[in-house]
Amino acid sequence: MIRKAIDSDKETILKFCQNTFSWGDYIEYVWDYWLKEDNLLVFENPSPVGICHALTSRNQLWIEGIRVSPNHRRKKIASELISYSEKIGLENKITTSFMLIDTSNTASLNLAISLGYTIVETWKFYSLLPKTISNIPIQFENTIDSKLYPMYIDSWRWFPLDNSSIEKLSTENRIISSPISNNFSLSILTESEHFDNTLIATLFSKNHESTSNILSYLQNLGMDRKFERIQILTKEELPNHEGLEHKLTFHLLKKSLV
Ligand SMILES: CC(C)(COP(=O)(O)OP(=O)(O)OC[C@H]1O[C@@H](n2cnc3c(N)ncnc32)[C@H](O)[C@@H]1OP(=O)(O)O)[C@@H](O)C(=O)NCCC(=O)NCCS
Incomplete structure (x- = not known):
């Protein structure tokens, strides 16, 4: 009853993935990417009535886009x-599964809790409008303390900030900070694989002034690089900032598959 999705499932599935949440749904925008990434799963009975995407990446399983038709x-x-996705993870020798x-x-x-997942962290998603702002005191970092800044987000998936990722991100000038005091804020910039012109910033907000500088820098970068969307993901409550809007708060859940 569970199989991989095919192109022709799209219409049937999008019919029940339009008004899933108060703000709508995003499945129509990611469908083509998820189909290419493989393991977009469909539950049929006899026509498709449920979906989820199981992504295996860098020793992690991400289960996303779970949708079941209201009927x-x-x-x-x-x-x-979810159980089927976890089997795919295990077949790929992956021992940890995540959900947001x-x-x-x-x-x-x-x-998720009924299936053995536990909440490990709570994160906030803010949107930020691009805007021209000049002379923002920002610096690019080459080394960072991974105890203070342990992970970053790439296309809404959480990855450890280990030496190889720090090296890659810093070479691409993707680690920025605004060192106002010892305890300064830092952000890691990536671009969405699923949405065009979308900048995603993991933000460790340790100091309000420093955070405001980073937000201004991102707004300016958004204008310069013509980003349509700037998405900020952070664990902290951010200071008021023009163009910044809190969208939602979500949990990161984890399960060991072994
Ligand atoms: C959440 C959702 C995927 C659940 O799908 P489902 O097929 O109905 O879930 P299951 O039948 O496997 O439920 C398993 C358990 O989850 C919990 N659960 C599921 N729906 C629930 C509800 N509406 N209220 C409370 N608990 C619920 C229950 O513990 C349930 O076990 P039980 O029925 O024996 O009490 C479905 O409601 C849905 O598509 N919602 C909209 C999209 C969404 O929120 N997706 C998840 C985004 S992270």
Whole structure:
């Protein structure tokens, strides 16, 4: 009953993935990418009534985009899709699985917890509007303390900031800071693989003034590089800043597969 999705499933699936949340849904924008990335799974009964994407990357399994048609819920369809995804992870010798779930999505949190996932962190998503601002005191970092800055986000997937990723990111000038005091804020910049012209900044906000400088730098970068969207992901509550809007708060959940 579970198989890999094919192009022709798209129409049927998007019919029940339009108004999933109060703000709509994003499946229509990522469908083509997820199909290419492989392991976009469909539950059919007999037509497609559920989906999820199982991405295996850098020794991690990311289970994302779980959707079950409203008429077919509470029949363990999502549970089966998740278990199937975990088997794919294990076949690829991956031992840890991750999910992101909005803090207000009780159904999905209950689902994940019922399958052995635990909440490990809580993150906030802010949007930031591009704007021209000059003379912002920013510097590029080559080395960082991974105890203070342990991970970064790439296309909404969390990766450790180990030596090889720090080297790669710093060579590309993707690690920026605004060193106002000893305890300064730092951000890691990546571009979305799924959405065009979208800048994603992991932000460690340690000091409000330093954070505001980083936000201004990102707004200016957004104008210069013609980014349509700037997405800020952070664990901290950010200071008020013109053009900055808190969108949602979500949990990072984790499960060991062995
Ligand atoms: C969340 C969602 C995927 C669950 O799919 P589902 O196939 O109905 O889930 P399951 O039948 O496998 O549920 C397994 C368990 O999860 C929990 N659960 C699922 N839906 C729930 C709900 N509406 N309220 C409370 N708990 C719920 C229950 O513990 C359930 O076990 P039970 O039915 O024996 O009580 C589905 O409601 C959905 O598509 N929601 C909209 C999209 C969404 O939120 N996706 C997840 C984004 S992270």
